[in-house]
Amino acid sequence: MQVTPSLAPPDSAALLGVGSSQTDLRRFLHSLPGVDQVGAEARVAALGTRSIKTTAKAYAIDLAIRMVDLTTLEGSDTPGKVAALCAKARRPDPTDNSAPSVAAVCVYNDLVGIARQHLAGSEVRVAAVATAFPSGRASRSVRLLDTSEAVAAGADEIDMVIDRGAFLSGAYSKVFDDVVAVKAACGTAHLKVILETGELQTYDNVRRASWLAMLAGADFIKTSTGKIAPAATLPVTLVMLEAVRDFRAATGRIIGVKPAGGIRTTKDAIKYLVLVNETVGDDWLTPALFRFGASSLLNDLLLQRQKLSTGHYSGPDYVTLD
Amino acid sequence: MSERIDVRRTAKLFIAGAFPRSESGRTYEVNDHLGAFVANAALASRKDARDAVVAARAAFPKWSAATAYNRGQVLYRVAELLEGRVEQFVSEVRAAEGVTAKRATAQVTAAIDRWVWYAGWADKYAQVVGSSNPVAGPYFNFSVPEPTGVVAILAPQESSLLGLVSTLAPVLASGNAAVVVAARLMPLPAVSLTEVLATSDVPAGVVNLLTGSADEIGPWLASHAAVNAIDLAGADEDLAIILEREAAGTLKRVLRPTREDWKTDPGLQRLSQWVEIKTVWHPIGG
Numbered sequence: 001m002q003v004t005p006s007l008a009p010p011d012s013a014a015l016l017g018v019g020s021s022q023t024d025l026r027r028f029l030h031s032l033p034g035v036d037q038v039g040a041e042a043r044v045a046a047l048g049t050r051s052i053k054t055t056a057k058a059y060a061i062d063l064a065i066r067m068v069d070l071t072t073l074e075g076s077d078t079p080g081k082v083a084a085l086c087a088k089a090r091r092p093d094p095t096d097n098s099a100p101s102v103a104a105v106c107v108y109n110d111l112v113g114i115a116r117q118h119l120a121g122s123e124v125r126v127a128a129v130a131t132a133f134p135s136g137r138a139s140r141s142v143r144l145l146d147t148s149e150a151v152a153a154g155a156d157e158i159d160m161v162i163d164r165g166a167f168l169s170g171a172y173s174k175v176f177d178d179v180v181a182v183k184a185a186c187g188t189a190h191l192k193v194i195l196e197t198g199e200l201q202t203y204d205n206v207r208r209a210s211w212l213a214m215l216a217g218a219d220f221i222k223t224s225t226g227k228i229a230p231a232a233t234l235p236v237t238l239v240m241l242e243a244v245r246d247f248r249a250a251t252g253r254i255i256g257v258k259p260a261g262g263i264r265t266t267k268d269a270i271k272y273l274v275l276v277n278e279t280v281g282d283d284w285l286t287p288a289l290f291r292f293g294a295s296s297l298l299n300d301l302l303l304q305r306q307k308l309s310t311g312h313y314s315g316p317d318y319v320t321l322d
Numbered sequence: 323m324s325e326r327i328d329v330r331r332t333a334k335l336f337i338a339g340a341f342p343r344s345e346s347g348r349t350y351e352v353n354d355h356l357g358a359f360v361a362n363a364a365l366a367s368r369k370d371a372r373d374a375v376v377a378a379r380a381a382f383p384k385w386s387a388a389t390a391y392n393r394g395q396v397l398y399r400v401a402e403l404l405e406g407r408v409e410q411f412v413s414e415v416r417a418a419e420g421v422t423a424k425r426a427t428a429q430v431t432a433a434i435d436r437w438v439w440y441a442g443w444a445d446k447y448a449q450v451v452g453s454s455n456p457v458a459g460p461y462f463n464f465s466v467p468e469p470t471g472v473v474a475i476l477a478p479q480e481s482s483l484l485g486l487v488s489t490l491a492p493v494l495a496s497g498n499a500a501v502v503v504a505a506r507l508m509p510l511p512a513v514s515l516t517e518v519l520a521t522s523d524v525p526a527g528v529v530n531l532l533t534g535s536a537d538e539i540g541p542w543l544a545s546h547a548a549v550n551a552i553d554l555a556g557a558d559e560d561l562a563i564i565l566e567r568e569a570a571g572t573l574k575r576v577l578r579p580t581r582e583d584w585k586t587d588p589g590l591q592r593l594s595q596w597v598e599i600k601t602v603w604h605p606i607g608g
Contacts (some may be wrong), residue, residue, distance in 0.1 A: 306547075312571070313372055315548025316379060 013176075013215040015251050020180075025172040029211060035203035035239055044234035047278055048271045057270070061305050062100055064269040064297075065092060067287045069127055069258065071106040071295050072322075073134075073226065079114045081322075082107055086118035088320055093302050095318075096309065102298065103287040104157060108133070109150045116154035127157035127192070131182055134196075134225035136161035140178060147185040157190040158182070161225060162209065164199045172212055179216035192220035192258055197236045198228040206236055210243035220256035226293060231261025234275060241279040248280075257284070260293025266304040269297060295322065333363040333509060333533060335370055336516035338377035339526020345369045350534070352510060355420030363509050366532035368542040371501065374530035378472040378499035379548050381527030386469045386497040394444035397494060400522045401437040407518060408434075411483060411511055418482045418508030432585060433487040440491035443593055447496065451594045455601070462604040467597035469497035470575060471550030474543040476536045476565075478555045482508040484584045486515065489555050492592035494528065498551075501530045501543060505556060509533040537561055544568035551575035551596055 013020060018028045052060055070089045072081060086105055093099035104125040105115050112128045119126060128150035132138035138146075147158055160182050166174040183191050193213035197206050213221050221240055224231040237259045244255045257276075263269060269292060276284050284290050299319040306314035332349065334341035343349075348365035364370075385393070404411070408430055415426040448467055455463040473493045478485030482505055493500045504512035516531045532539055536556050543549055544565040551574050554562045562579050569576050577595055582588075 312545035312568075313375065313542065313547060315375075315546065318547055 012217065012251050012253055016215070018215060020173060020176055022171070022173040025176055025212065025215075026170065028215075029172060029208040032204075032207055032211060035207055037203055037235075040203060040235045040238050044238050044271075044275060047274050048234065050271075050274045052270050052274070058305075058308050060270050060273050061266060061301055061308070063285060064266070064273065064292065065301050065305070066100045066103060067291050068102040068298050068301070069104045069106045069260070069291045069293045070102045070298060071226065071260070071293050073106070073108060073129060077108065077111060079111065082111045082114045083118050084320070086115055086124070088298070089124045090119065090122045092298060093305065093319075096306070099302065099305060103291055106159065106293065109146055109153070112150050112153035112155045125156040126154060127159055128153070128155035129159045129161075129194075129225075130155075131158075131160040131178075133159070133161050133194075134227040136163050137165075140181060143178070144181055144185045147182050151185065151187055151189050155189055157192060157220075158186050159192045159194055159222060161194045161196060162213065164196055167200070167205070167209055167212075172208075175209075175212055176216045179213055179218060183217040190219045191217065192222045192256075193218040194222045194225055194260075195240075196225055196228060197223045197232075197240075198230045203235065203239050206239045207243055210240050211247065214243070214247045214253075214255050218255060220258050220291070222258040222260055222291075222293065224259075224261040224293075226261030229262070232259035232263055232293075234271060237272060238275055238279060241276060241284075244284075245280045254283070254289065256289040256291065258291040258293055260291075263292055263294050264296050265300050266297075269301065331361040333361055333513040335364050335366055335374075335533060336513070336520070336529065336531040337370065337374045337527075338380070338530070339520060341516075341520070342370075344534070345373070348534075352508070354417040360417055361510060363513070363533045366503075366534040366539055368539065370532055371539045371542045371546070374501045374532055375472060375474075375543070375546055375548050377527035377530050378501050381525055382469075382471055382499040385494075385499055385525055385528045388497070390445035390448065390497075393495065393497060394441050396523045397441035397444060397491065398438060400518060400524060401434050401441060403518045403522055404434045404437060404515075407514070410514060414511045414514060415483050418510060429481070429484045433484045436484065436487050436588070437491050440495040440593070443492075443590075444495040447590060447593050450590060451597065452599075457603070460606045462606060463601065464604070465599050465601045467496065467594065468600050470596050470598050471498060472548060473498045473500050473596050474546075474549045474552040475500055475502045476540055476552070476554055476556035477502055477504050477512060478584065479505045479507070479536075481505075481584045483511040483515070485555065486512050488584050488588055489553055489592070490529065492588075493553070493596050494524070496593055496597050498596050499528045499530075501532065501549070503536050503539050503543070503556065504531055504533045506533075506535055540565050541568050544574070545571055547572045549574065551577075553577045553595075554579050 089102045089105045104127045106127040109128050115126045130147040130150045131143035162175050195209040210221050302319050303314045344364040346367035349362040350365045352361050352363045354360050411430045412426045452466040457463040475489050545568040
């Protein structure tokens with residue numbers, strides 16, 4: 001089956017018969033079944049013991065590299081750092097032509113132009129965090145302007161944050177309307193909605209936030225900003241993948257998932273890939289539908305890749321510092 | 323009253339300040355010089371070696387950045403702790419090497435003395451190994467030694483404690499992190515040394531110990547790109563040749579087996595082996 005992430009039909013909520021009013025959203029989200037916390041954690045622990053070796057490992061490493069959103073979101077980011085990151089995104093391992101490019105470079109709004117310029121002529125996409133990242137604490141007009149400026153500067157993908165305060169206080173329609181408005185401001189750019197699961201307290205909230213974002217038109221749901229600990233975890237990603245699976249069953253729409261933050265080793269990344277394969281199937285094992293938001297992960301992937309291709313262990317002196 | 327049951331020892335590895343079993347789950351029997359069973363020891367695998375190198379690499383920046391004076395103090399404290407466990411080391415050396423109590427005691431005290439000797443050199447060797455160079459221009463020109471990084475040590479096979487200390491202490495004194503492969507047939511003094519290190523102020527990961535076969539682990543360490551140097555003291559001729567070849571791929575510093583008598587004064591050879599000389603030019607009056 002050909003799978004491409006669909007542009008959000010504005011009526012996906014309507015398709016399910018869910019209105020966008022506060023009452024309708026609340027009734028729907030609170031009717032979702034609760035998450036079995038112990039079961040979810042046991043499930044990811046069991047899947048985490050899968051042994052992925054030799055050719056399967058080589059495949060997984062290359063796939064994971066292609067799924068990386070190479071990210072730099074520091075106050076100290078400079079045009080030079082973004083240029084270096086773009087060079088690395090295009091050609092992660094200068095000593096080995098066969099290493100694939102990453103999926104995207106993820107930067108702040110004001111550095112989108114620089115990234116665009118340095119990625120010209122490559123397949124690597126430019127993602128921008130917008131909507132008053134990472135807190136989301138700004139008025140809707142400011143957040144929309146943030147978004148439209150990033151799109152105008154050439155961003156292919158927008159990573160927005162939801163207003164966790166509104167979500168936690170039960171103002172679901174505000175969050176819904178935010179996402180709908182930002183989606184409209186994105187135009188053709190893909191919209192990733194960051195739930196910031198580290199602030200949502202429970203898996204039930206993660207499930208509700210996932211559904212809320214998908215109903216409002218998200219193309220991707222993303223775990224975290226990377227600024228809050230805990231960031232991405234396997235159980236949270238499992239809950240989100242289940243939401244994506246169920247959403248597809250209910251609406252036919254296919255939504256991507258992006259765990260971000262705290263994924264640093266190849267072993268971790270492979271655990272996520274196993275989780276994807278076992279939860280939503282291999283339709284999702286593509287950079288179009290699953291991404292890793294990471295910076296140091298890429299270096300570890302490259303080290304493991306070098307180990308497989310040369311037969312001896314590589315070291316941090318053989319990859320870039322950041 | 324019933325007979326007391328023996329508390330049998332399974333010697334563990336020492337990686338990143340913890341005492342894990344081998345990732346492979348393997349162990350081997352350690353016997354005394356007469357062939358009687360003494361303890362089980364972990365038989366380290368290549369993945370244990372990998373983990374040890376990762377730990378050493380992580381520990382290196384802090385240890386190498388500590389002041390030389392501080393490193394000397396930390397190493398001296400290790401000697402203090404060794405001093406309190408002389409009896410245990412004497413009995414382990416006796417069992418392993420089959421020497422008399424007197425000779426074993428001599429070896430243990432020599433090992434402690436050597437540790438103190440190297441601890442003292444920590445903030446002095448740079449004055450001896452480094453130099454101020456005459457140049458034809460208005461510059462100061464200095465050459466200073468800096469630690470090379472992670473040093474893999476195949477500990478001497480014939481000298482269970484003194485040989486180990488003589489190879490390990492200089493690596494630490496000059497600010498490197500170490501991955502040690504203990505003598506295969508007599509690893510227990512080395513394991514006890516790590517138990518001392520764990521309670522000293524040497525940061526976790528600066529010393530990592532693997533027990534098992536140098537033939538099995540050595541090639542992985544020699545070819546490992548994150549290992550900067552390797553001491554082949556415990557390798558036989560054939561293995562040394564193989565490992566030198568492996569080490570050439572990443573241009574490691576290699577110290578070939580020296581077959582030295584560990585009881586003699588070591589001199590500064592080992593201390594200056596594991597450093598890189600950095601030369602800086604500084605304008606006069608600039």
